[in-house]
Amino acid sequence: MQITLDVNGELHELFISAGRRLVDVLRDELELSGTKVGCGEGACGACAVLLDGRPVNSCLLLAAAAEGHAIVTIEGISHHGDTALQEAFVAEDALQCGFCTPGQVVSATALLARTPQPTRDQIHAAMAGNLCRCGAYPKIERAILRASGGGG
Amino acid sequence: MARLVKTQKEMEGRYEDVWVLVDEDDDLETWGADEDLAIVGRPAPRHDGSARAAGRARFTVDVRLAGMLHAAVLRSPVARGRVRSLQLDAARALPGVRAVLGPETKLSFTARAPVLASEALYAGQPLAAVAAETLEQALAALAALAPDIEVLPHIVDPQEALREQRFASDPTDEARGDAEAALAAADVRVELELETPDHLQTPLEPHAAVAVWEGDDLTAWVSTQGMFSARDELARSFGLRKDQVRVIAEYVGGGFGGKQGAAFAALVAAELARLTGRPVRLVNDRHAEQLDGGRRAATRQTMRLGARRDGTITAIEADAVVAVGEGGLAFPDGMLFPVLVPARTLYRCDDVHAMTFGVKTNLRAQNAFRAPGVMEGTAAFEQAIDELANALGLDPLELRRRNHVEVDQASGLPYSSKQLLACYDRAAELAGWDGREALRAPQPDGLLRGMGCATQIWWGGGGPPSHATIRLDADGQARLVTGIQDIGTGTLTAARIVAAEELGLSLDHVRVSGGDTAPNVYGPVAGGSQTTPSVLPAVRSAGAKVRKQLLQLAGDVFEIAAEDLEVRGGRIRSSDGGLDVDITEVTGKLGDATIDGSGSRGPNPDGFRVHTFGCQIAQVAVDAAVGEIRVERIVAVHDVGRIVNPLTASSQVEGGVLQGMAFALTEELVVDPTTGVPVNGHLDDYKLPTIADVPEIVVDFSHVPDANLPNLGSKGLGEPPIVPTAAAIANAFAHATGRRCRALPMTRDRVLEALA
Secondary structure, three states: OEEEEEEOOEEEEEEOOOOOEHHHHHHHHOOOOOOOOOOOOOOOOOOEEEEOOEEEEOOOOEHHHHOOOEEEOHHHHHOOOOOHHHHHHHHOOOOOOOOOHHHHHHHHHHHHHHOOOOOHHHHHHHHOOOOOOOOOHHHHHHHHHHHOOOOO | OEEEEEEEEEEOOEEEEEEEEEEHHHOOOOOOOOOOOOOOOOOOOOOOHHHHHOOOOOEHHHOOOOOOEEEEEEEOOOOOEEEEEOOHHHHHOOOOEEEEEOOOOOOOOOOOOOOOOOEEOOOOOEEEEEEEOOHHHHHHHHHHOOOEEEEOOOOOOHHHHHHOOOEOOOOEEEEEOOHHHHHHHOOEEEEEEEEEOOEOOOOOOOOEEEEEEEOOEEEEEEOOOOHHHHHHHHHHHHOOOHHHEEEEOOEOOOOOOOOOOOHHHHHHHHHHHHHHOOOEEEEOOHHHHHHHOOOEOOEEEEEEEEEOOOOOEEEEEEEEEEEOOOOOOOOOOOOOOOOOHHHHHOOOOOOEEEEEEEEOOOOOOOOOOOOOOHHHHHHHHHHHHHHHHHHHOOOHHHHHHHOOOOEOOOOOOEEOOOOHHHHHHHHHHHHOHHHOHHHHOOOOOOOEEEEEEEEEEEOOOOOOOOEEEEEEOOOOOEEEEEOOOOOOOOHHHHHHHHHHHHHOOOHHHEEEEOOEOOOOOOOOOOOOOOHHHHHHHHHHHHHHHHHHHHHHHHHHHHOOOHHHEEEEOOEEEEOOOOOEEEOHHHHHHHOOOOEEEEEEOOOOOOOOEOOEEEEEEEEEEEEOOOOEEEEEEEEEEEEOEOOOOHHHHHHHHHHHHHHHHHHHHOOOOOEOOOOOOEOOOOOOOOOOOOHHHOOEEEEEEOOOOOOOOOOOOEOOOOOHHHOOHHHHHHHHHHHHHOOOOOEOOOOHHHHHHHHO
16 A cells, blocks of 8 residues: 655655554664664564654554654654753663663653653653663663753 | 783683683783772763664664565474474465475584474474565465474473473582581571572563675674674584674674574574575564573572571582473573572582582573573572571671681682672661661551662673774774674773773774674673673773884884873873873874784683672562562672773663562563463563662672782673672561562562461
8 A cells, every 4th residue: 555654754655565564664664773673562662653742652553554643763853862862861871782772762752742840750650661671770760850951 | 922821711600721812911010999090980971872872773683685585483382392294385385485494404504403393392492484575475484384283291390390300411419518417417507498480581682683695705693692602603503614704793682691692593594595695684573582582490499508606607508400491502401500609609618518400391491691590599598598697686797797708619719809898888888777677667658668688799700812902093093993792781882991091092082893703803702791801901901002102103203212101181291291292293193004902811810719799788668468569779789890980880780680670579481381381471471670660779889909800900790780689689578577488579479478
């Protein structure tokens, strides 16, 4: 089928099979490999992207269902890593292997957009769907607080 | 002057004598505790942090090559079964399918065990592999294989395997003195039995490989902790020279011990690529990763301790049954990890008897998982030590202090450095150990509180061989090449720090690389806590050679003796203060030439055992109504010698603590005894901790460099922080409730059972 996706502010016309997941289209067709597949089952958050500003697991969304929505990937947040949040992730060492990091940044970006100065509880609630096996959690929390001007 | 010498090499407590190339010029005076260092020991963000935070880091799963095929693997759905038939030709006939391998296919490479099994020994074992133009076509080919499998009886219960005497290898039997007699004669005796679970590494990037041939040269991107062992394994398996194989592991999405060598993914991707003449990508899906990525083996341990009234430990009897599993390309068959090393060496005791029984069960063979053996052994032994303290009416930390040793109890050799007593003191101070009993008073929130400690021992001394090269250019920019694969530990950043320090440059004048075997600058597997202590001394040696040449050239330019010059902060100064210039005043005259230096890691000194130590103290709150244990705080104080980068070092500790906490509370592979098939091989049911589960974690270090280790005095930090966490939490639970769970993890049902 033919669809048009709005990804990072650009429109892409694509011919795909109806069953293609958004994450596969982003990674394989658009070569936006910053979005990762950790489980492919909606349980880890590594594939998080923004859909009209809300974080969603792109492994659980059919690409066709994303038509008509504004999709932002980690590359659209900043491929240079120069947002205040990304800089806070680096400064606080809120990453280890880095595989979950794009998803963490996407979810935290959405959190800060709707709650510019989150409490620790709000951070826990918003970020509990993003697993980090290396255990960077204490510093992810610090990085979000730092980027919100609330600590760090 | 380079020489070949025979020296002892250690990996996770296994010692072997090997020839190594050493250069006496590489042996520098170890930086002292009060050395005036500009960069080492100060927090520095990762050199590649921005690439990771921006999604630019390219992992193996991100590699896309022109004409690349996608592989998929058929895995056994049963714990044990014989493949009666596979419809290989039906799969081959499907659109887009370019290669199909089955159990009977003659492979062009050799391996230690059947790569594709005709008789599956565990659920998830590979039976067949296909390569197709798209992943969807590859998955369709798997469905067309229509396996007919005769189900055979299985054993997944380690106790049943023990009764059946299904030993994976000869039991280990290690004894000194007469433990039985000493136990009989002891004033006080305690016994503790504990089961520990199958524990999955669960890296978020699964095992993955992309392989491509150019003629007889093979290039493989591999998600591995050991790119050189992967290279050597591929070369050996395919009958190639090492220089014909290039392995790239620039970014690895976690490993925790489970990603060793080339493994199934790279061997099979390379074979499919050879057959098709196309690049081939093979990536485990999550379920395959949880079934076949590896595991820390379940154990059942029994500890019997005897002591005198004054707390002197007089007898230790320990045994462990380890469900090592069976089948697959895992560690050498039957190899046992050192589960009972804590029991044998943590405290002074002359009468010790330890036996380990590895039994074959129909689960994927165990492999390494962060502090393999020692972590689960500590979980049991350090709980027994607390039981002994309880029986003696002694403070648990005091009992540990009274049985402190400065000599390795297994070998009789002194430790190269041991700051454990200082770790106890510091941890007690940070945790408020003196106020521990007050925690047990009735609490306004109705929760039961307690505080417990545990001691950590691990190796982590590193050793040769490890190499590094540095090239300084006309712009005064240095390029450091290492054999490090930085799987998330920050070791490449630490290498950059050491290079900048020794070169006298600022950090932004040093680029560092690793994760590629092509330069053939060797580094060890990222395991055994050995990267920092092995590679960084070689980096410093390479830096010293470049600095020496730079100052000689500066002497030529400014007509000052090189001995009277120093370089620091990118400036060259004379000792009389008359000269103070940027290094480009010298390097700028190089034109297109460069100053090159290479360094190698020298041997550790004879006559010592090199170990890391530490103490963790946990505070927990127990909700007795629902059986929930909440960890409120973990204090972690470790002795790993000099800390190169406190920022990433604290990250290592936090990560280890969280994995240890989850081992204590939530993580367990659950196997259906009827089918022998794991029932929670996914991320929604295998319970990793989330950010909402994180306690306060307080991290500190002894900060005493090991003066007996070359150049830096640093030891490894990968393993130590995971070792004592589970025992500290279990001891805090026992302090709060007076009860113990007989098995980890301490889930609600087990807690309620313990409290009943």
